[in-house]
Amino acid sequence: MRWLEIAVAAPAELVEAVANVFNENGSGGVVIEDPALIVDLLAKGTAETVAPALKPPPSGQAVVKGYFCCDCSLADRLETLSRRFTDLSVSWQTREIREQDWATAWQEYYKPVRVGKNIVVKPSWEDYIARVGETVIELDPGMAFGCGTHATTAMCLALLEELAPGCAVVYDVGTGSGILSVAAALLGARQVIAVDIDEPAVRAARENVERNGVADRVAVVRGNLLDNMTGGRADLVVANIIADVIIRLAPDAAAALKPSGRLIASGIINDRAGEVRQALGDVGLEPVKELTGGEWVAMVYRRPDLSVPGTGC
Secondary structure: OEEEEEEEEEOHHHHHHHHHHHHHOOOOOEEEEOHHHHHHHHHHOOHHHHOOOOOOOOOOOEEEEEEEEOOOOHHHHHHHHHHHHHHHOOEEEEEEEEHHHHHHHHHOOOOOEEEOOOEEEEEOOOOOOOOOOOEEEEEOOOOOOOOOOOHHHHHHHHHHHHHOOOOOEEEEEOOOOOHHHHHHHHOOOOEEEEEEOOHHHHHHHHHHHHHOOOOOOEEEEEOOOOOOOOOOOEEEEEEEOOHHHHHHHHHHHHHHEEEEEEEEEEEEEHHHHHHHHHHHHHOOOEEEEEEEEOOEEEEEEEOOOOOOOOOOO
C-alpha cells in the first residue's frame, strides 16, 4: 500500500488547527513532531534513550504530518487541503511512502524509553532486560501513532500507572498503536476496549495486543469514538486525541462512565485547555488533576457519585 505523507510546518498556536484539517479530510493518522519535547529531552540528557538522531529544531515550529492512501480520492483531498492550508498561511510539502518503509523508518531512531515511574516502552526489534518492578510494553507502531515519546502519550501513561490498577472496564478512544490499552491491561485493568476509526491503526493495535500477551483482556474494534460501544459503563475512559474531538466526545464520555469513574483527556494544546475544561464541566464532570508537558495538557475528570452524600452538585 502506498501513502502520501503531507508535512506542515506550524507555530504552536496553529498545531491544533492543522491537525483538525487532516482529521476532517480523512487522514489515516496524524503525528505531531513537537520541538518543545525534543528540546526538553536534550536538556535533560535523555535524548539518547529516545532518539539518538534528534537535534534541536532550528525554527521552533512543530511539524504536523498527515497520511493519505494513494487512491482515486487523493486528488480531491489535496485540492481541499491546499485551500485550507492557504487560509491558515502555513507551508507544506509531500512525499510518497510505502507502508513497509514507514516501519523501517521507525527502526532508525525508536529505542527503549522509560515513561512515568516504572513503564518502559520497547520497540519489538530491540532487546531489553526488565528490572524488578518495571512494566514493559513491546510495541511496533506500524502505520499507527503513539510510541510513548510524545508528551501527550507519556502523560497518559503516567496517569494510567495511577488509575488503571483495579479497573474493571477501560475504554481507550482513538487507540492508535494500542499503547495505552496494552498499558492499562498490563497495569491491572480487567477488560479494555480499544477503538479507532482508522483501519491501519486497528490492525497495528491488534498486533501489539497479541505481542504483549493481553488479548484475553483487550478487544480492539473499529469505530467512531464511543459510538455503539457495548462494554457497559467504564471505570476509566482514556482519550488521547485533540481538543475539538474531546469537546465533541464530552457528553458521551460522561454517559459512559460509572459513578466515580475517571476520564483521562490528553492531546490538548495549552491554548485550548480552557475550552476543554468548560466542555467537561458542562456535562457534569469534576476536575481531579492536570499534567503539563511542553505545550500540552492532560486532564483527569471524575463523574460524581450522586448516591453518596456530599459528592456532586
